[in-house]
Amino acid sequence: MLSSLVAIVLVLLSYSIWRRLKLFRVLWKAGHVGPRGNIISGSYFEMKRHGCLILFEKWFKEYKSDTIGFYYGTQPFVISKNLDLAKQILIKDFQNFKNRANNSPLEAAHPMIGAHLLFTNDDRWERIRNFMTPSFSTVNLREMFTRLTKCMDVFMENLEVAPLNSIDVYPLIRRLTLDNIARAAFSVATNVQENPFGSPPKFQIAAERSIDLWGSHWLSPVALCLRPVGQFLFRKLRAMGLVEHPQDAMSNYMEQLTDLRNSSRKIPGGPQSETEWVDFMQNLINGARRETMDSRKFHRHLGFKLSRNEVVGNCLLFFLAAFETTSSALSFLIYSLAREPEIRARLRHNLQKSLEETGYELSYDFVMNHRYLDMVINEGLRLYPTANGFLGRATIRDYEYKGIKIPAGVDVLFPAFHIHRDPKNFPEPEKFDPERFSPDRKNQTPSLAYLPFGAGKRSCIGNRFALMQMKQLIARIVLKYDFHLVAEKHRGPLKLTDRAFVLIVPGEGIHVKLVPI
Template identity: 30%
Template sequence: MDPAWLICSVVGFCTFFYLWRKRRFSLFKSMGVPGPEPNLFSGNMKEFVTRGAAACYTEWTKKYGDILGFYNGSVPFLVIKDVELLKRIQIKDFGNFQERGALSVFSNYHSTSRDSIFHTDAQRWRELRSMLTPTFTSGKMKQMVGLLKSCTDEFLEALGRKDGKAFNIYDDFQRLTMDVIVRAAFGIQMDFQKGDENTFQAKLLETAKETVKPSIIPGIRIVMNCFSELGILWRIFLHLFGWAFKEHLEELIDNVESIIQFRRANPEAQRADLLQLMLDASVDSEETVDVNKLAANYEVDSAGAEEAKGTVRKKRTLSNREIRANSTSFLIAGFETTSTALVFTTYLLAKHQDVQDKLRREVLEARTKEGDFTYDAIFGMKYLEQVFCESFRFYPPVVGFATRTASSDYSHKGVRIPAGVGVVVPTYDLHHDPKYWTDPEVFDPERFAPEKKAGIEPLVFQPFGSGPRNCVGMRFALLEAKLTVAKMLANYRIYLDESHHKRSLEYGSTTILALPKGGVWVRVEKIS
């Protein structure tokens, strides 16, 4: 081979690559949008993955303001903390922002992920959401209380074995939430809370934990995000070689197909769980759906509904594949987010003993009045609601999943969002912005007292997102978390282990989820 030709080829390729990537990463500069400087290979992904979303968004919003741009690989994202603009994007002009932001290009193309409500396209999302939303109504959630009580009873037994000892309660909450979601979403009963590290259940639990750790993102995922513009090639690649990149938890997922088939063939074998509710929801008739009513709390999020209306004709059922995909999504989403919400709330209760004592009094009064922790008793406790709202504000469990993508070019008051550009809400920074919160670094459940809560701008408090694409499983998550805390406080006093918490808890995060660095170490004392 002629050396001169080889040198010219290399120089030509390098020049092409440089100009191509330079152009790719010039979008925000051409728009006049400030933001961190990207590198030509991975954009801002290295910092985003290694430091976590919460730390990045906090630093960037302080440095660049309420609207800034960054690149998750080569995927352009606008971080928007401007509340008026968020109201347009998430609610009033939702019709142009129905797609989820591409935080993971791999998940958008992988066969299992793309069938789930979290990653599917706008049209299929409408169909799935319209069928899944009725699954999480208060009436359906009342059917789940028995299952949740069984799991929380085992959790209390686990706490009893540690009475007086210092332990990391984060591990116990993860076992509890995995137990709940596997029983609910897959219809499988496993002994996750037994604590045996050598079982299949323990290995499955560790696998689930790995799915949310940024340090173990497989190389193919990183490459796909860094070169997201090669979408057609990635689709072909995963179609041909997807078998080599199976999602985590495949061993569990493979068992679901037989359970689905068994329940379809044996209606008498029905159980009160999410899997059964999805099977029931899969039989539907043709009707018109208002997208505003797809929000889990649409009564609250219907502000500007007249400007956001949209309908879809549907006449089909949930396929077995879609049930499998959404069961898996509920597992991954419900396991980590709920355990994190519980551990942050427990830390705050243990740190603020006056709040813990006041909440315990309400819990015991409710149990005495109702005779048990019924659904109505759980959601009738006002101070319990205040504590969780303030915990979600102070330590939001999800920091980077309230994302949307513009389907066509959009502009509002001089702010331009080109088609294909993602938008992400910096939840932690909204929740701690002194423009909207008095003394935001103070934990104060009274700020959510009924007479004060109505004065809070809804868009500045969104632990579950906002608008029609908010968290579909919000009611289930709240039921599980509130029941767990109520039963825990009715039976135990919780104290921080001072040897592990000489300083305030360090709030960390992955690219999507928050986490307590070092865990939360407590001691429990049985109430006689």
């Protein structure tokens, strides 16, 4: 009996090892160069130790290729700076790459997070996106702009009481961005900006913890190296209350807010009509109450209306997608402008001149249509594309383009940071030069060399909301203050931190000296 059991275990173990070895030959059989890693974790721990910004650049140089194969846990990846390949995969052959790369197995195992736009696939993704798209119409963005203005008024008041000789703008901008999202998307007034230099309130702590993503969770290596085992353990232990996901607190908050919004229609004195709430959350709640013409084309088993999990999950996604990316992008822009007094002065002059012509109103149309402001923002996003790891796609069927073979099941990633800093795409790539995006020069940029919001049908759905925030804040700061870096805080190159293979954030803050104008 015992010998039979041992034999079965040995057979299963041998089969598992054979399967693992076969998996780790997929990329090399397809002809990809790159690090071998190990059959347990691939290059996961090397990426954890060095970060993808440093490691990807090292691999591109070491293997002398713009397309590299590696394993993130057991998931085979191809990273590429080949713009022709990017155009094929992201746009022309989209149907074979319509799903995002899933380098976050614990996210997909979460009931709310697994239901949002980032982690849904095929028809379900398209159906949810159709429900979400109207939230970012020009009419809705104008309404959001008015709400953002109130948040930014508080931010500018906080700058007035800040120590002007040295201030780290990054934590202040994080508070502002959190306030912006809560007011514009959920009609919620927060207190996150009330005591800007004190301890963060609970809501902010929950939001910041959620941005830790899956990388800091102790089950993350298990899920990446033994995906079914890690996901099973996470679901079971979470159901037993033995583990928490970093995003549980914000997920619970979104559930409560959704339920409160639903019940408020029945409370005396509460809103009696769906039209009394005009924001992102209400648009999704409306999608849970009634079907749309677009929703009818999807398979009946998907449901014509949004489920509760889909409503909550996509409200949570708004926070996750808009919070850290916008905060970091704005902070990087302040850093870049603080190093360039001539560009700063030109932007201020252009803004002042345009305001004189439009009656001194910093309106939605003004900031969204100001050419030089747009050039400055675009160049900031080129140098520091904060959502660096979101341009991954899953390969549905075996694929080949000009000798580059990508087997089914392999994820393909186009790292925006490295594409943006490739001198073949942008000469003197380290230089902050808004003129790259002038009408005369922007057409010289190769197609798909600029990818801060992705490309194709799965590009960022909220890009105009992000740009609206960035343009309004940069315009207001530049018009009121001159500023430069605090030398003792920024002696060398800016330290960048990449979080969980996805986000780029300031590693040690952005310290500036403000001079009122």
